[in-house]
Amino acid sequence: MHKTKGLLVVFSGPSGSGKGTVLAEVMKRYPDMEFSVSATTRAPREGEKDGVNYFFKTKEEFQDMVENGGFIEWAQFCENCYGTPRAYVESRLEQGKDVVLEIEVQGAMQVKEAFPDAVLIFNLPPSMQELESRLIGRNTEPIDVVNKRLATAKEELLVADRYDYVIVNDVVEYAAEKFLSILKSEKCKAERNISLLKEFK
Amino acid sequence: MHKTKGLLVVFSGPSGSGKGTVLAEVMKRYPDMEFSVSATTRAPREGEKDGVNYFFKTKEEFQDMVENGGFIEWAQFCENCYGTPRAYVESRLEQGKDVVLEIEVQGAMQVKEAFPDAVLIFNLPPSMQELESRLIGRNTEPIDVVNKRLATAKEELLVADRYDYVIVNDVVEYAAEKFLSILKSEKCKAERNISLLKEFK
Numbered sequence: 258m259h260k261t262k263g264l265l266v267v268f269s270g271p272s273g274s275g276k277g278t279v280l281a282e283v284m285k286r287y288p289d290m291e292f293s294v295s296a297t298t299r300a301p302r303e304g305e306k307d308g309v310n311y312f313f314k315t316k317e318e319f320q321d322m323v324e325n326g327g328f329i330e331w332a333q334f335c336e337n338c339y340g341t342p343r344a345y346v347e348s349r350l351e352q353g354k355d356v357v358l359e360i361e362v363q364g365a366m367q368v369k370e371a372f373p374d375a376v377l378i379f380n381l382p383p384s385m386q387e388l389e390s391r392l393i394g395r396n397t398e399p400i401d402v403v404n405k406r407l408a409t410a411k412e413e414l415l416v417a418d419r420y421d422y423v424i425v426n427d428v429v430e431y432a433a434e435k436f437l438s439i440l441k442s443e444k445c446k447a448e449r450n451i452s453l454l455k456e457f458k
Numbered sequence: 459m460h461k462t463k464g465l466l467v468v469f470s471g472p473s474g475s476g477k478g479t480v481l482a483e484v485m486k487r488y489p490d491m492e493f494s495v496s497a498t499t500r501a502p503r504e505g506e507k508d509g510v511n512y513f514f515k516t517k518e519e520f521q522d523m524v525e526n527g528g529f530i531e532w533a534q535f536c537e538n539c540y541g542t543p544r545a546y547v548e549s550r551l552e553q554g555k556d557v558v559l560e561i562e563v564q565g566a567m568q569v570k571e572a573f574p575d576a577v578l579i580f581n582l583p584p585s586m587q588e589l590e591s592r593l594i595g596r597n598t599e600p601i602d603v604v605n606k607r608l609a610t611a612k613e614e615l616l617v618a619d620r621y622d623y624v625i626v627n628d629v630v631e632y633a634a635e636k637f638l639s640i641l642k643s644e645k646c647k648a649e650r651n652i653s654l655l656k657e658f659k
Contacts, residue, residue, distance in 0.1 A: 447622060
């Protein structure tokens with residue numbers, strides 16, 4: 258058998274593109290995939306749980322982890338910090354588990370630099386109009402927060418072409434299927450099967 | 459809508475690796491894929507039909523097509539010539555159809571050079587032992603033909619790492635699923651979605 262490391266998958270997309278819904282569908286079909294829980298300094302939204310949605314940290318706690326190399330990437334976004342704890346991710350990859358990080362674009366570029374084998378997937382809304390109406394329609398936050406999020410979404414969309422793959426989230430089941438096909442396909446890449454190919458030489 | 463060109467897929471693998479069985483399963487699940495019928499100078503095997511398995515050509519007819527640029531690739535293999543007719547492939551790709559070429563390794567490298575966007579998939583037998591027993595067990599040809607085919611198989615396996623993807627054909631349904639995942643995944647590549655991404659800028 259060829260004991261191979263798991264895939265490190267980065268999944269990004271603007272707020273309102275439905276990343277969470279796609280990932281939930283992916284996890285339903287592929288429960289063995291590991292979901293890396295990020296650390297953040299932002300306040301929990303209603304219903305969010307510590308250790309499930311995020312590890313909620315104070316600014317001081319977060320800063321300590323940064324200084325001790327505890328993150329494989331971290332970034333500031335809408336005045337809050339977000340980071341991916343290193344130890345969890347590296348141990349799971351070594352065990353052969355696929356690990357998905359739901360992070361924003363700055364962090365994604367850091368991961369690609371540190372892990373060139375990582376697979377970067379960008380989640381697109383069906384259209385710009387649809388994204389705007391979703392963000393405005395959410396109505397859970399003040400208008401200046403919504404506007405800031407819209408501006409950020411537009412900035413993020415500008416770098417979608419630096420990702421390996423883009424998925425249009427029109428129908429969540431189709432988007433999830435594309436996500437899973439990308440994983441399966443990446444595992445067939447010749448460069449990920451060097452030790453297997455050696456057996457035939 | 460984004461009218462995109464179809465994928466040009468090259469599928470190779472040593473004699474005995476079960477390419478035909480995998481392709482048959484793929485076509486069953488994805489009947490819209492086009493299968494390019496090669497031209498060859500070799501004699502038909504029992505049950506093979508002209509225009510279905512191959513276009514059977516005399517050496518003179520084949521040479522004429524070579525001289526008139528009628529092939530996107532051609533190669534000599536076990537003393538016979540094989541080639542992929544250009545007109546059919548190019549027209550189908552323009553229509554947005556995915557086209558698969560079942561060709562050997564020399565031809566595959568020519569296609570990759572002429573069509574850098576082509577997706578090259580190599581079909582691996584479960585093991586070298588299994589391949590040998592399949593080739594010997596076929597028993598439809600004289601021993602020197604079998605030996606030559608074995609030697610050719612070993613040569614072909616040496617260049618499998620120049621393909622984009624490798625598929626192990628252990629269970630044909632799994633192999634077909636991998637094949638189809640590769641197609642779906644390739645269509646999500648950011649570089650194949652430039653015009654879509656422009657809409658978000």
